[in-house]
Amino acid sequence: MYQVYPRSFCDTTGNGVGDLDGLRTHLDHLVWLGVDAVWLSPICRSPMADFGYDVSAYDEVDPLFGTLDDLDALVAEAHAAGLRVLLDWVPNHTSIEHPWFAERPDFYVWVDGDPGTPPNRWIEAFGDGPAWAWDEGRGRWYLHLFLAEQPDLDWTNPAVVEAMHGTLRFWLDRGVDGFRMDVVHCIGKGHDLPELLPEQEAKPVVAIDVPHTHTLLQGIRRVLDEYGAGSVGEVYLLDTAKVATYYGTPEAPELHLSFNFPGLWAPWNAAVWRARIDEVEQHLTGPGRWPTWVLSNHDVPRHRTRYGSEARARAGAVLLATLRGTPFLFAGEELGLEDAVVPPERAVDPGGRDGCRAPLPWTPASGHGWAGGAEAWLPWPPDAAARSAGSQRADEGSILWFYKRLLAARRGSPALRSGAFTWLPSDPEVLAYERTSGSDRRVVLVNQGPAAAQVGLEGAWQVELATDGTSGPEALEVDAAVVLRPS
Numbered sequence: 001m002y003q004v005y006p007r008s009f010c011d012t013t014g015n016g017v018g019d020l021d022g023l024r025t026h027l028d029h030l031v032w033l034g035v036d037a038v039w040l041s042p043i044c045r046s047p048m049a050d051f052g053y054d055v056s057a058y059d060e061v062d063p064l065f066g067t068l069d070d071l072d073a074l075v076a077e078a079h080a081a082g083l084r085v086l087l088d089w090v091p092n093h094t095s096i097e098h099p100w101f102a103e104r105p106d107f108y109v110w111v112d113g114d115p116g117t118p119p120n121r122w123i124e125a126f127g128d129g130p131a132w133a134w135d136e137g138r139g140r141w142y143l144h145l146f147l148a149e150q151p152d153l154d155w156t157n158p159a160v161v162e163a164m165h166g167t168l169r170f171w172l173d174r175g176v177d178g179f180r181m182d183v184v185h186c187i188g189k190g191h192d193l194p195e196l197l198p199e200q201e202a203k204p205v206v207a208i209d210v211p212h213t214h215t216l217l218q219g220i221r222r223v224l225d226e227y228g229a230g231s232v233g234e235v236y237l238l239d240t241a242k243v244a245t246y247y248g249t250p251e252a253p254e255l256h257l258s259f260n261f262p263g264l265w266a267p268w269n270a271a272v273w274r275a276r277i278d279e280v281e282q283h284l285t286g287p288g289r290w291p292t293w294v295l296s297n298h299d300v301p302r303h304r305t306r307y308g309s310e311a312r313a314r315a316g317a318v319l320l321a322t323l324r325g326t327p328f329l330f331a332g333e334e335l336g337l338e339d340a341v342v343p344p345e346r347a348v349d350p351g352g353r354d355g356c357r358a359p360l361p362w363t364p365a366s367g368h369g370w371a372g373g374a375e376a377w378l379p380w381p382p383d384a385a386a387r388s389a390g391s392q393r394a395d396e397g398s399i400l401w402f403y404k405r406l407l408a409a410r411r412g413s414p415a416l417r418s419g420a421f422t423w424l425p426s427d428p429e430v431l432a433y434e435r436t437s438g439s440d441r442r443v444v445l446v447n448q449g450p451a452a453a454q455v456g457l458e459g460a461w462q463v464e465l466a467t468d469g470t471s472g473p474e475a476l477e478v479d480a481a482v483v484l485r486p487s
């Protein structure tokens with residue numbers, strides 16, 4: 001699965017912001033790379049207080065990105081190219097500019113009280129203010145887990161359930177294949193809010209885990225099943241055992257897939273990774289509980305930046321593509337992009353996440369294949385010319401080709417796609433495992449230790465990446481030990 005952040009993918013209109021046509025005209029890149037599906041961060045109408053995660057109309061494309069016709073054309077071309085399309089669905093909150101906020105106050109979470117004292121000590125996600133805003137006109141508090149411009153919906157109201165199911169059907173009727181569901185684990189919170197945090201700790205409250213959410217997810221799943229559509233939920237609980245419960249049960253299924261972010265937050269350290277993988281092997285097994293892996297997205301610094309070298313970024317990609325589960329790529333990681341350095345005067349995100357959202361360079365020329373005209377909405381990432389897709393396509397040793405070969409190796413191997421996972425004995429700093437399916441067996445070694453430098457591996461290791469038993473191993477230069485070969 002390949003995540004596109006539409007603002008940053010490619011601009012075809014000259015306003016400095018990427019758009020749907022920018023993605024449509026680069027679908028060949030995704031096909032060449034070898035991904036199966038694309039997830040688009042929000043494209044619905046939005047005042048962009050949180051860059052689309054504040055939706056003011058669930059059934060419109062924001063004019064910044066194009067039109068419904070553009071979306072239809074994109075979906076049709078993607079399908080013709082063999083790619084599935086998932087949209088980002090934002091069910092926990094709307095924009096304060098959504099007409100519901102004025103017309104249907106019963107759709108939101110309100111608490112009576114006095115204007116000087118928020119109902120509890122919950123803190124909003126971006127900042128250190130209360131997760132409550134006082135509405136002068138109504139003389140009540142409303143809840144906002146994120147910005148004050150993002151009031152939380154009240155899913156205990158059946159009218160909200162019905163309206164939100166309608167927003168799914170709108171896009172499913174147009175032929176999209178499914179949804180990434182934004183902070184979907186939060187939707188079941190009720191009115192008895194203080195009971196969620198008895199001690200009323202002063203901290204952001206995204207770690208909400210209440211039984212009613214599971215009932216709601218079963219209802220959402222029934223809508224998806226009518227269409228044969230899929231889901232991946234952003235369950236932002238840093239606890240894999242809890243994440244596993246959001247898949248539901250065979251009798252009462254919930255999400256098809258869920259993000260599991262402990263791996264996203266793991267440092268480049270073999271012991272920590274071993275523990276994260278063990279948790280997944282313990283909790284995400286059995287029918288309907290297929291894991292996911294993600295190293296980068298639009299909310300965190302890119303893993304190339306976090307891990308500190310391209311060699312580690314490549315080794316991380318091997319983990320991503322060979323562990324048991326569905327890998328999620330964030331557009332640009334296949335180019336080995338680092339986060340942009342964003343000077344304070346160009347910072348735009350209230351959550352401080354601009355760096356990883358830098359525009360994608362398509363060509364080495366100035367403007368990097370964007371339409372030109374207005375300056376891109378964020379600065380380019382470092383080495384944009386050399387890192388551009390065009391430059392790297394011309395160099396078979398590039399990280400871009402490395403990703404392509406890695407995805408081809410995965411696609412060509414039943415063991416890597418869906419086989420069992422078993423650890424192999426190894427040095428503590430080497431993650432060594434095998435994946436097996438029938439007679440297909442693949443061994444993966446990923447060296448995460450500083451020993452790599454001491455024994456001269458940095459910069460000079462010959463890495464074998466063989467896609468099958470017949471083609472000879474292909475030598476790639478990276479400075480972490482990664483061996484991916486048939487037994």
Ligand code: GLC
Pocket residue numbers: 050053054090146182183234298299351
């Ligand atoms: C999710 C999104 C993030 C957004 C937040 C509020 O965490 O990934 O970008 O700001 O939800 O919608």
